[in-house]
Amino acid sequence: MFLTSQNYRQEFQSLLRTEARISLAIAFWGQGAQVLLENTWSGERLRLLCNLGSGGTNPGVIRDLLALRSERPGLEVLTLDALHAKVAVGEQAAIVGSANVSANGLGFEGPECVGWQEAGLLVKDHSQCLQMQVWFDELWQQGEEITEEKLTAAEDRWLKNRGSRPLTATKLVEASAASLKNRDIHLAIYRLTASDQALVEASLANKEAQRSDSPEIRNAKLDFFEDWPDYSEEPLPKDVPILAMRYGPTKRVTGLAPWVRLPQLDRAFVSFNTGTEVSLIMLGNLSSVVGMSLSTEDSKILAKRLKPWIDEIFDGQGPDAARCLPLDEFLKWEEKMASGD
Structure with missing residues (x-):
């Protein structure tokens, strides 16, 4: 099934809601993403691999997700600075596409994101889902624990990136x-x-x-x-x-x-x-x-x-x-x- 900006978020939420075990290799996360997971996901295990090191992920969101682990013991979060993929894999379905759970992705970080066009595929072929899971498991082994030192460094990079984003106003x-x-x-x-x-x-x-x-x-x-x-x-x-x-x-x-x-x-x-x-x-x-x-x-x-x-x-x-x-x-x-x- 082909996904566009009109149905991408809806199908992503459906995956979170219906799959018991989910693997997310999605590079960048923005404000509102933590609320989406908390309100939508109630399964057994959710492994989240992000890219905290490049400055595209909001460290405040990752802090909130790490804190959420005390209430949701099945939630695990690692970082891989080489990650640029946007893949969500469940046991019955997967989504491969362009959207981060962030600014310019699923519509978080406020009105500055409105208008960006995303595309992806919803995959329900069991063999392809298994291939994606093997791919994710290999990346997960390369993931690193998120320390306070990593979060502090990420906050500096995040603010620098946010400060240089394009402006449309001249006044x-x-x-x-x-x-x-x-x-x-x-x-x-x-x-x-x-x-x-x-x-x-x-x-x-x-x-x-x-x-x-x-x-x-x-x-x-x-x-x-x-x-x-x-x-x-x-x-x-x-x-x-x-x-x-x-x-x-x-x-x-x-x-x-x-x-x-x-x-x-x-x-x-x-x-x-x-x-x-x-x-x-x-x-x-x-x-x-x-x-x-x-x-x-x-x-x-x-x-x-x-x-x-x-x-x-x-x-x-x-x-x-x-x-x-x-x-x-x-x-x-x-x-x-x-x-x-």
Whole structure:
């Protein structure tokens, strides 16, 4: 039986529901896959071979599946980094096809996956199912136990892969929440104005930049943060876009603009007032955020969206509070507000 995107998931669920013993050699797994298995499979044994090492599998899903083993003793999970197959084998039927149980496969990881076309074959010939089972058993012998070390490494690769997936929006404010998640964009919200001493030090940093051999540094529009050291609880990340904005005493969000750190220009000085060392973190203005524009007018639109969330995270904090959080945190909050939870 030929499978397409219209019936692939239905037949896959039917296999999980009706077969007592199932072998899954499916490379990549995405959010929602663990729920599918938990709600659909109730057989005796399910062996799951995934590819955790290449960055295409969501490690959070694998963590959930490993935790599920305590409730489903017949569930076994191994990884094989050379795996690229998508094969599900039961005792009575098997599915061979293109679909992962992941983004771009059976439709998990949210709306960004809609529209991808999959194809496969549902096989009910007993001899062919036996051949597939022999093939799977040989791969299973090559599989490796999933350790915490493997999961941690996979999380880094997963986020890097998610951050580089294609975008369709050209404007940041028009991008969907699903397409912005895991992009490693940060929000830096500050409240105090700079001290006179910090302004002097920033001027010296500007002069240093003008003498730089790097055109990117020499021609950059610069700004800075005062007293935001790298050892703070929420440090300013390097090499990623930072949407910086001021949350003033009247609870207005202003000055929202994209920046990136220029660590080679960072400075430190001893405060005349306190006698302690103060950091000066230098920033260069960005013309785009992961390839999307953010005009002055669009910044005002984004600031309006951000304000209720900022009101909440700064509730009860003093005037000197500053926060640096991933954009994902705001997107989660906005999604929660939209759902009414």
